[in-house]
Amino acid sequence: MSLPHILVVDDDPEILRLLGKYLEGQGFRCSLAANRRACEEKIADSRVALVVLDVMLPDGSGLDICRDLKERRPEIAIILLTALKEDVDRIIGLELGADDYLGKPFNPRELAARIRAVLRRSGESASERPADPGLYTFEAFTVDPERRLVGAPDGEEIELTGAEFDLLMIFLERPGRVLSRDILMDLLHGRTADPFDRSVDVTMSRLRRKFNDNGVFRLFKTVRNGGYQFAARVERRAGGPS
Template identity: 65%
Template sequence: MSAQSPQVLVVDDDSEIRKLLARYLREQGFRVLIASTCAEVREKVVTNRVDLIVLDVMLPDGSGLDLCRDLRTSRSAIPIILLTALKEDIDRIIGLEFGADDYLGKPFNPRELVARIRAVLRRGPKTADRRPDAARYGFDGFVADRSTRSVTSPGGEDVSLTGAEFDLLLLFLERPGRVLSRDQLLDLTRGGGSEVLDRSIDVLISRLRRKLSAGGAADIFKTVRNGGYQLAAKVSVPDQQT
């Protein structure tokens, strides 16, 4: 197994599930770390390179949702897939608002988990209309910094975004002027297509609108009927030499 293979931290308090997932993920070419508590997760993300966390919602020393929120508050951008038995859409949306990147309900097929891991790790297909990766993007007086995963308002204040919100904003900044449908946004962010995730795109757009508006922006996202969403602001690359 290559040392460059993505390293996945599997977090579940059930030892059998941990062993099963660890074995299966290694067979699929991933490097694997395991943990059973919130405390172990916090220790491992500090002492190891972790490329993605598979996180159970119910843990013996706390909630996986709270842990997800804490990681995002501490500026961790490690992608997180929640393992959850929660059935209500609102519970899944709360997880998304806390910064989760995807969900998988128990019980699940390990093959689906691997597909979701690969989709989350994927940066999205390279298309002709995609602006080449840049360190920073300017839009409507704001600056989005890819390296620090931060957004600064025209007044120089930090705009607090979750990991999922920043990723969604970045998709629009990379494709200025493009109308992106919900299906395209799902493919580019998670590769999924469930109704829950489809509605979550609308939730993320709504939250981005609110947070950017509070930072001084007009409504920079246009809703295109039967089309999707479009970033209306002009996008610039401050570091690009012309």
């Protein structure tokens, strides 16, 4: 089995050197890029599973790269590196489809843990998937967990980022249950929520928008002082080619 290919993009040569050496020691195949141009070249030339992306680059914004990459290559996961006080950039990055973020300075061990968690959620650890998870259906929508596809009632595919799909699956596996932000944060990111962390709320907002559930909340309900609830009836059936 090939090693997951990680691309680290940062304009600090010392950070690049240290992260490249550390991540390779953690069992990843690691490529390095110091700017946007090098990042795009690496992605074009090889199969990258995840990009560790600094928000501030000399030839462009990491947020712009995040948006463009999620539009062209939504299967590539993204972890943003931001300064601790750049809350706005973190929120914008999550709205653009980033799968996670990490504030600078950070411990490389935490970054490696975040990378593993994102890859596991996005399906890189194939051995952890059930052989045939079947299909989920609700309100004429169809979800294929194995292929990570969502079909709308009109037959069109709804394109979700890795974090959005993972959040949807959390709800589908627990229909009708009120899930607090703390529970969702733990299930989605493997960490405890803090009062200023809006990642769950931002991902929830994106998910509602893609299901045309904004302002109606017939699928995803907000429970005051409780959290969120998936209100639709969910059914399981055997999978198969569509």
